[in-house]
Amino acid sequence: MFIVKSKNKTLLESISRACTVIAEKGFNAKTIWANSSLEDLVPNLDAGVDVALIDFKAIEKLSMMQIDAALENIPASRLALTFTPDLNNPTHGPNFGALSALITNFIIVNPPSAETIVSLKVNFPENNFYVESGDYLKNLELGINSIINDDALTIESFVDVLLVNSKSDREDGLFPTVVVDPQGVALGLCYSSKESIAEALKTKSGVYFSRTRGLWYKGKTSGATQELLGIDLDCDADTLRFTVVQKEPGFCHLNTRTCFGADSGITALYSTLTQRLENAPPKSYTKRLFDDKDLLHSKIKEEADELCTAVAKDDIAWEAADLIYFAMAKCVAAGVSLTDIEKHLDSRSKKISRRPGNAKPQYVQKKEKIEEKPKEMEKFKMKTYDVKALSSEQVDKLLLRPIKNTDDIMDRVKPIVDSVKAKGDAAIKELTAKFDKVNLESVVMKAPFPESAMALDPKVKESIDLAYNNIEKFHAAQVETEPLVVETMKGVTCSRFARPIERVGLYVPGGTAILPSTTLMLGIPAKVAGCKEIVIATPPRADGTVTPEVVYVAHRVGASTILLAGGAQAVAAMAYGTETVPKVDKICGPGNQYVTAAKMVAQSDSSALVSIDMPAGPSELLVIADKTADPRYVISDLLSQAEHGIDSQVILIAIDLTEQQIEVYQKELYKQGTALPRAAIAEVAISHSYILNVKTIKEALEFSNQYAPEHLILNIANAESVLPDISNAGSVFVGPYSAESCGDYASGTNHTLPTYGYSRMYSGVNTATFVKHITSQIITKEGLDGIGDAVTTLAHIEGLEAHRNAVAIRLADIRK
Numbered sequence: 001m002f003i004v005k006s007k008n009k010t011l012l013e014s015i016s017r018a019c020t021v022i023a024e025k026g027f028n029a030k031t032i033w034a035n036s037s038l039e040d041l042v043p044n045l046d047a048g049v050d051v052a053l054i055d056f057k058a059i060e061k062l063s064m065m066q067i068d069a070a071l072e073n074i075p076a077s078r079l080a081l082t083f084t085p086d087l088n089n090p091t092h093g094p095n096f097g098a099l100s101a102l103i104t105n106f107i108i109v110n111p112p113s114a115e116t117i118v119s120l121k122v123n124f125p126e127n128n129f130y131v132e133s134g135d136y137l138k139n140l141e142l143g144i145n146s147i148i149n150d151d152a153l154t155i156e157s158f159v160d161v162l163l164v165n166s167k168s169d170r171e172d173g174l175f176p177t178v179v180v181d182p183q184g185v186a187l188g189l190c191y192s193s194k195e196s197i198a199e200a201l202k203t204k205s206g207v208y209f210s211r212t213r214g215l216w217y218k219g220k221t222s223g224a225t226q227e228l229l230g231i232d233l234d235c236d237a238d239t240l241r242f243t244v245v246q247k248e249p250g251f252c253h254l255n256t257r258t259c260f261g262a263d264s265g266i267t268a269l270y271s272t273l274t275q276r277l278e279n280a281p282p283k284s285y286t287k288r289l290f291d292d293k294d295l296l297h298s299k300i301k302e303e304a305d306e307l308c309t310a311v312a313k314d315d316i317a318w319e320a321a322d323l324i325y326f327a328m329a330k331c332v333a334a335g336v337s338l339t340d341i342e343k344h345l346d347s348r349s350k351k352i353s354r355r356p357g358n359a360k361p362q363y364v365q366k367k368e369k370i371e372e373k374p375k376e377m378e379k380f381k382m383k384t385y386d387v388k389a390l391s392s393e394q395v396d397k398l399l400l401r402p403i404k405n406t407d408d409i410m411d412r413v414k415p416i417v418d419s420v421k422a423k424g425d426a427a428i429k430e431l432t433a434k435f436d437k438v439n440l441e442s443v444v445m446k447a448p449f450p451e452s453a454m455a456l457d458p459k460v461k462e463s464i465d466l467a468y469n470n471i472e473k474f475h476a477a478q479v480e481t482e483p484l485v486v487e488t489m490k491g492v493t494c495s496r497f498a499r500p501i502e503r504v505g506l507y508v509p510g511g512t513a514i515l516p517s518t519t520l521m522l523g524i525p526a527k528v529a530g531c532k533e534i535v536i537a538t539p540p541r542a543d544g545t546v547t548p549e550v551v552y553v554a555h556r557v558g559a560s561t562i563l564l565a566g567g568a569q570a571v572a573a574m575a576y577g578t579e580t581v582p583k584v585d586k587i588c589g590p591g592n593q594y595v596t597a598a599k600m601v602a603q604s605d606s607s608a609l610v611s612i613d614m615p616a617g618p619s620e621l622l623v624i625a626d627k628t629a630d631p632r633y634v635i636s637d638l639l640s641q642a643e644h645g646i647d648s649q650v651i652l653i654a655i656d657l658t659e660q661q662i663e664v665y666q667k668e669l670y671k672q673g674t675a676l677p678r679a680a681i682a683e684v685a686i687s688h689s690y691i692l693n694v695k696t697i698k699e700a701l702e703f704s705n706q707y708a709p710e711h712l713i714l715n716i717a718n719a720e721s722v723l724p725d726i727s728n729a730g731s732v733f734v735g736p737y738s739a740e741s742c743g744d745y746a747s748g749t750n751h752t753l754p755t756y757g758y759s760r761m762y763s764g765v766n767t768a769t770f771v772k773h774i775t776s777q778i779i780t781k782e783g784l785d786g787i788g789d790a791v792t793t794l795a796h797i798e799g800l801e802a803h804r805n806a807v808a809i810r811l812a813d814i815r816k
């Protein structure tokens with residue numbers, strides 16, 4: 001934008017002078033006069049006019065809606081309004097105010113007084129003013145780069161105008177000066193005098209008045225100079241604000257960008273990305289993003305999609321952060337600054353009427369289709385595929401889980417683990433306050449737990465006791481009481497015996513649902529295996545207590561400690577130990593992505609010396625159903641796992657069902673799904689779940705074995721007969737009455753099971769999870785005589801003479 005200063009007296013002269021000066025600068029200006037129509041603007045601008053000067057009279061009679069509509073597609077910076085303000089004129093007051101929201105540049109002719117200008121400037125601080133008044137011409141806009149100084153206006157008189165209504169409240173007459181960056185982030189505080197302001201304007205840089213050194217050219221010696229973008233005054237005109245672009249290494253003498261320490265949030269992200277653009281290591285992810293537009297664009301779309309499906313507050317924040325990261329990477333790569341983005345945000349917020357905000361057709365197609373049908377029905381609808389119609393790549397895609405980017409999760413989890421490792425209980429308190437919004441006084445409850453903390457409804461207690469008995473029976477039966485003894489050859493006896501792992505940590509999830517049943521599933525096998533110390537970790541409730549059901553089970557299994565924490569911090573506390581949390585040897589239990597990632601981190605840190613059970617993540621269920629299955633049963637099972645979390649996945653393999661039969665399933669899904677209290681969660685899980693139609697049980701089992709589900713339900717005729725063909729699954733539920741929920745709570749099998757396809761190589765939690773095996777051997781003289789030569793020969797070919805000797809020396813004695 002151009003601010004033109006001239007000494008012409010009339011409106012016509014002022015405007016034509018403005019046009020001339022703009023033209024001298026190489027731009028094409030055009031005046032729209034009172035009787036021209038506003039519609040002329042668009043063609044004029046299209047025809048290469050850079051700045052349109054609009055006479056206020058041309059638009060004074062129009063309603064603001066009309067003006068807004070006419071100016072809809074014209075960037076505000078290309079318009080300047082010529083105007084003789086008369087604030088007593090009722091149409092000037094409100095219309096002028098509203099217009100200032102649409103048009104950034106004003107040429108004001110013959111204002112009644114300097115105060116009028118100051119008042120306009122205060123009311124519309126973000127507009128550019130070019131002021132023509134008979135005797136004086138005052139430009140109140142201090143957008144330094146836009147001043148065209150073509151006559152005798154001196155910087156000093158300019159400063160006088162700026163300070164016309166201001167008054168320092170300091171004895172030395174200096175103005176406290178807040179120095180901010182273009183985003184308004186405070187860099188520090190300085191002081192200004194009239195002289196330093198004039199110097200700043202002349203040099204277009206940060207110049208202040210130091211109370212010890214006088215005139216102070218910021219960065220003159222350190223190189224941390226500032227480009228001055230603007231100066232303005234606060235509401236009571238006693239403090240100045242300098243908006244600057246700060247050069248490296250920063251404003252503060254301690255070499256940080258601000259005097260208030262390091263940046264955070266979007267500003268920090270922007271500066272990190274800018275630095276990375278210049279010097280990201282060749283193989284880094286950010287470098288790949290900058291170099292590979294397709295990758296960047298796919299990530300932006302992927303994150304936008306994930307943001308749309310996010311439901312929980314924290315997930316929405318997470319996805320929004322991801323989207324902002326990739327969007328900023330695109331901006332940085334294209335040289336778009338934060339200020340450029342903010343300008344657009346600000347101009348939108350100023351508009352009086354808005355575009356309807358409809359999405360482009362490619363983004364609404366789906367929705368329009370949905371609207372043709374009863375809209376609600378689409379809510380719980382599983383995508384349906386026919387295996388015959390799929391390529392092998394498409395089948396491979398269906399085998400993948402809807403998982404988060406693990407790099408990202410590791411980046412979040414590692415600092416949490418490090419913090420607990422370094423600061424112990426203090427870190428747990430801090431992180432629990434941050435993630436669970438609970439301020440803990442103590443991070444643990446120690447046994448014996450008070451009766452009051454485990455007071456239960458008798459029916460609940462009875463149910464827990466029934467479940468306890470069944471789970472205990474099944475897991476006690478797995479205890480290896482006798483060692484395994486085998487005489488491999490005469491006089492050579494090998495044996496193997498189990499010993500409990502001494503100290504175990506059990507993670508009981510408690511994010512979206514508190515799961516006392518998981519306390520049973522982990523605590524009982526640990527107890528029957530004979531573990532000496534059991535530590536149970538679970539996120540605290542909002543009031544800082546532990547669910548009484550969990551305390552009751554903890555008491556029954558003989559836990560020594562309950563850690564009132566969840567997520568990665570709980571895992572880290574048990575892995576490394578803290579002042580109050582005992583260090584354990586093995587950590588077991590399911591949890592969300594943070595829990596799973598923290599288990600992986602701890603396991604791979606040799607200083608923690610801890611192992612884990614398996615990666616047990618978001619729940620999964622695959623149901624194989626044929627025509628004999630009752631859709632109500634099948635759907636209820638699918639929803640039981642979908643309601644766990646938005647990242648759960650459920651799959652129905654339908655054997656030879658017709659379209660009509662599938663439709664019955666879809667209707668049932670809608671009916672049961674929408675009635676659930678956790679419908680919002682289940683709906684998201686269903687959105688990335690699917691039905692796969694196959695022809696035969698063989699095809700169904702083939703897919704299921706490849707998918708390797710956590711839970712598999714066989715709701716088919718003669719279900720038991722296919723058990724031998726199942727090679728991968730965490731736990732199998734056979735026949736129409738074996739609801740998966742029974743295994744979750746009370747039948748006796750364990751519900752802590754491998755997910756993500758890990759049932760290909762991991763077992764679910766069982767008694768053996770809590771023991772390790774030791775082997776032993778007894779070799780008699782006769783035995784050594786029998787195997788000795790084989791050992792010495794093998795040691796010799798490996799070149800390990802000491803090994804050979806250990807046997808040879810004995811053999812020599814035996815064979816003397």
Ligand SMILES: NC(=O)c1ccc[n+]([C@@H]2O[C@H](COP(=O)([O-])OP(=O)(O)OC[C@H]3O[C@@H](n4cnc5c(N)ncnc54)[C@H](O)[C@@H]3O)[C@@H](O)[C@H]2O)c1
Nearest residue numbers: 509510511512539566567590591592616618619644752753
């Ligand atoms: N595979 C199995 O055997 C099995 C069994 C039961 C439950 N599950 C699964 O366990 C999971 C339980 O997840 P949940 O979230 O309800 O409970 P959770 O206890 O696993 O996680 C909650 C904790 O996550 C932490 N957290 C939340 N947001 C965070 C963030 N942004 N950064 C760092 N930490 C954060 C908090 O500290 C919170 O206490 C579900 O996915 C469920 O399906 C699996």
Ligand SMILES: N[C@H](CO)Cc1c[nH]c[nH+]1
Nearest residue numbers: 515517518619620744751
């Ligand atoms: N189905 C879960 C394991 O994936 C376990 C559970 C606990 N409570 C209910 N269900």
Ligand SMILES: [Zn+2]
Nearest residue numbers: 619640641744
């Ligand atoms: Zn469940």
